[in-house]
Amino acid sequence: MASSSVAADMELDRPNLEDYLPPDSLPQEAPRNLHLRDLLDISPVLTEAAGAIVDDSFTRCFKSNSPEPWNWNIYLFPLWCFGVVIRYGILFPLSCLFIVSTNWEVIEANITSKTFGVKRGFREAGGPVLNTCNRMVSIFCRLFFPVHFLLKGQDKLRSKIERKLVEMMCSVFVASWTGVIKYHGPRPSTRPHQVFVANHTSMIDFIILEQMTAFAVIMQKHPGWVGFIQKTILESVGCIWFNRNDLRDREVTARKLRDHVQQSDNNPLLIFPEGTCVNNQYTVMFKKGAFELGCAVCPIAIKYNKIFVDAFWNSKKQSFTMHLVRLMTSWAVVCDVWYLEPQYLREGETAIAFAERVRDMIAARAGLKKVPWDGYLKHNRPSPKHTEEK
């Protein structure tokens, strides 16, 4: 897969042993004088191994750097304590209530509407705060599910409305963890034959982008309540599911991607070609699947500002729920989104070279460093094939 550049680096150090074989096995130039010393000297190889033990570029991609503590001062410390109280005591419960009431209504309405058709009921919750939530939610429910069922005949209108509603839901979600997002560049348009690619830091990337335009996205199936939401709400925008561990799934998914892009009234497709969440300072190698579909590729660069919270979701260390809690208990999540120019496959360019070119653009825009590793190495070992190549 992506080890050719690494293998190339290693080649430089090895003594070229093929030259020293006896002349009858290889008709080459006369063998040079090989000292026993050169044969025995494995120090370059050992140095590399030790270097990898001490620090390696792959693990660095997934390291979350802890922010410098600023509350060490006698004046700043009480301020920080006060901040903690507000964040955990006020903002967090507010966000929770907001989210829970919103989603609970949606989920409830979804379930009831599925069983009873158009009729659905929802709980009245008291309190002024909840009233606003409820109002928003009831608007959503009143519109979404009847629309979903009544307008079955008029697909175009229905999908338009559904799109708007999903966008609204995402805005609600973003507001719940106080997202401050700046969008730069022209908004994506809904045309066929285009695919959007972006770098990936956390599941919320998708929501931030979805808030602006309703994308269809290709995602890994998640367990738990996230999977539930994936199934119910995101199905309406036409998402594609896959399973990272299933090898055969790849072809099926590739076919689905191609079909999706061809149709003109599907929502534009968003792909995260890194394949996994990376800490917002590096980019790992892009998978070529997104670049082989024969259509325009529009890169999107996302960069989070670490000033209040580090938005990197280390899926090996935290569950998504804990990650959300961390986001909600911080003051704000600040990020920049840049929509870049659509790129086309150039003459004689392979899909991999195309992917690299787009990765260069995204890394340059968002100020990220590039690393020549395959994101899936986070979950699997490099196969023995690669070791042989070395």
Next chain:
Amino acid sequence: MGNASSMLTQYDIEEVQEHCNYLFSQQEIVSLYARFCQLDRSAKGFISEDEFLSIPEFSLNPLSKRLLRMVDGLNFKDFVAFLSTFSAKASLRQKIELIFKVYDIDGKGKITFKDLLEVLQDLTGSFMSEEQREQVVTKVLEEAGYTMDCAFSLEDFIQIIDHPGLKMEVEVPID
């Protein structure tokens, strides 16, 4: 994960430093501790084989298996002692001793023809056949004046390998 030094006291640092013969500065030892904790994900106190192999650069290295036998299950003090051979301040003799140990992985105290063949096999994989490898090693040994059933002791080995260009250094990043 950043506050590694809070778990490592000044006494610990000095003890480790003494154990590695002062080849690392105290700051480097703190960095190495952070790295050790990063690799030892289940906080067992040593790094298992599996955790070493999760470093892609390491598992792609041809000599990874031999090195694993030497580093598997080391606690932090020994981990630092092992890596101290790669410090710029380490003596050439110490580095050559490590190379000797990599060849003589079963600790006989001598390197035999078989050991040479095995290391060559690790390095070349399927690029050369077994016969080709034997030919190369025999021929090279002959040219240097040794026969096939020779066995190198550490002193012989040092004499052969020692040359001014030998460098085996790794820098420990200090953040």
